[in-house]
Amino acid sequence: MKFSIKKNIILEQLTNVSKAISTRNIIPILNGIKFDLNDEGLYLTASDSDLTIKSFIPSDKIESIDMQGTIIIQSKYILEIIKKLPSDIVNFEVIDSLKILIYTETSQYNLNCLNSGDYPQIELKERENFITIKALFLKKMIKQTIFAVSTQESRPLLTGINVKVNGELLECVATDSYRLAKKSIVLDKPYDDVVDIVIPGKNISELDKIITDEEKDVEIHIFDNKIMFKYEGILFQSNLLNGSYPNTSNFIPAEFVHIISVKLNDYFACIDGASLLTQSKEKNIVKMDAIADEIVVSSYASEIGKAENRISVERNVTDDISISFSAKYMMDALRTFDEEDIIICMNSDSKPIVIKSATDESLIQLVLPIKTY
């Protein structure tokens, strides 16, 4: 293998595929990035066996292809090396079959490589029937749900995002059983199959980092046990989590006794401020009292003191309600809204709090209250 390529072009694609490489990986060959150069161009592949990313640089974006070939280069060093090279053009040349020379006029790096024959065969398939979403909408949907996935390995399914497709309705749900985020979007055209899958949250986070141009389309190819996203020249394939995701639609109340309209930013500042005096960083519990046309958010820690923040609101009833919840979970939920005005919906101090836009039902955030007595 021997070729020359612009530094920025190879660096961008190496950065993309390297997101599949896990720091926890114990299989040596999977610490490498597979370079596969033929007359079409350069294919780069990286995988942690759960997630595979394959990127393609067509031959017209490569300065010169002098010899085709395949080799596995350790990912740990190659990114840093390319970044620091003082030249626009980088030359690659395999020498002694298991060494690669990466060089410019004044720099040269001679890296030990791994045998491409040892790299696992990973098939990245496309389907004829796939879903197309604008990157902007996909990224927004990820941002609005990903924070609510569980980080606890004890319930593996909850570490994923549940994706359901039925006709032209696509719905994403994430929950760690203390709060829930749900976003639905309407597809441009109906999808033929009924889908109910769970995608590992950590892979979705990596996908989000790779998709940078929000104007482009992303293709989603869904299989029984895997899902493949196609974006620009990149194929991003993730395994699915096995099992039945809890039926979350029952969790979200349809009717509410208390509906409070608030200015998003004021309400956020109110909770943020009150949470300052909560002692534990993990469970920063604040109390919210809705009285007359005000909300008072307060916290109390015997050794420190107490905090009290208030804002004027609009309410549908005059009954008081007092409810306690995690300030962190509420702020996470509030950050997913772009609107100026939102509504806080409640039934009682022990029932879920639902946060919605005043005008759009496609995004629902739910936070469970915390009993403080």
Add this chain to the structure above:
Amino acid sequence: MKFSIKKNIILEQLTNVSKAISTRNIIPILNGIKFDLNDEGLYLTASDSDLTIKSFIPSDKIESIDMQGTIIIQSKYILEIIKKLPSDIVNFEVIDSLKILIYTETSQYNLNCLNSGDYPQIELKERENFITIKALFLKKMIKQTIFAVSTQESRPLLTGINVKVNGELLECVATDSYRLAKKSIVLDKPYDDVVDIVIPGKNISELDKIITDEEKDVEIHIFDNKIMFKYEGILFQSNLLNGSYPNTSNFIPAEFVHIISVKLNDYFACIDGASLLTQSKEKNIVKMDAIADEIVVSSYASEIGKAENRISVERNVTDDISISFSAKYMMDALRTFDEEDIIICMNSDSKPIVIKSATDESLIQLVLPIKTY
């Protein structure tokens, strides 16, 4: 104590004095900031007993002083609270003698306080005879030396910066015994006493953060066992380290066999690039070979591969020299120069490497070579 003040004014000074509060402090009262309000204005004091910072806000910068008084407020919460208050004006009011109410129209925080009677008496004295330095020069001198102080508590004196004053010459030296940084400046007028003191490096780092306006003057008041810096309304007093600092002037060779002129940025990139393949992050050793009119910087790690970067240079002799050193230490030293051209001076592969500006001798960086065989 009762007063109202602009949020930004109190926040700036609280941020300044809080730099004296140590996270390792075990004396409860020293976790607090002392508020002392009289008709001149508000004095804020914080201390970890090794370092004391006192700041003054004159009464004409305070919106209203309704009742004078003194109280100690926990530093941990007050900064965050003031930062997040949604108003321009903040009100302070002591209630029940050991509680302070911090409030705006919509927010109120009720914090437990500490008794001001328990706060240590700390005298911050000025001298008639002091040194004046422009903040710009002081900050630059700190940046050029502080990185070389030792982080090892086993030789406490080396954790400080050695400051010597003799007539109009002020000289700072820092060394961890593997590298040394020395910067001298000429004072506007000679100082009467001969000074040879060691200031704790960590306190100098805090001083550097507090001095933000480089156009202002800083006064330096030196005592037998402490040093006081006066900048704007802030008094910054540090204890000195006891003992005799090593006589470092002997360490720096006066004459050199090899003098190599390099472009600073190219030489830096050369070392940075070669250091990528060094295995240990701590001792990233590179080898530099000066041959004919080139420098070749290289590294080799058997499991990874090898790196080689070269630049053209100007040399005073044609003899080759091959020398190994820590890339990190060399890059730390190079970062202290503003000039485009510097000179690398050497005598042999086992003698100190000295880095200087080609035109200005006031800054000297020294890095010891490492024997690799």
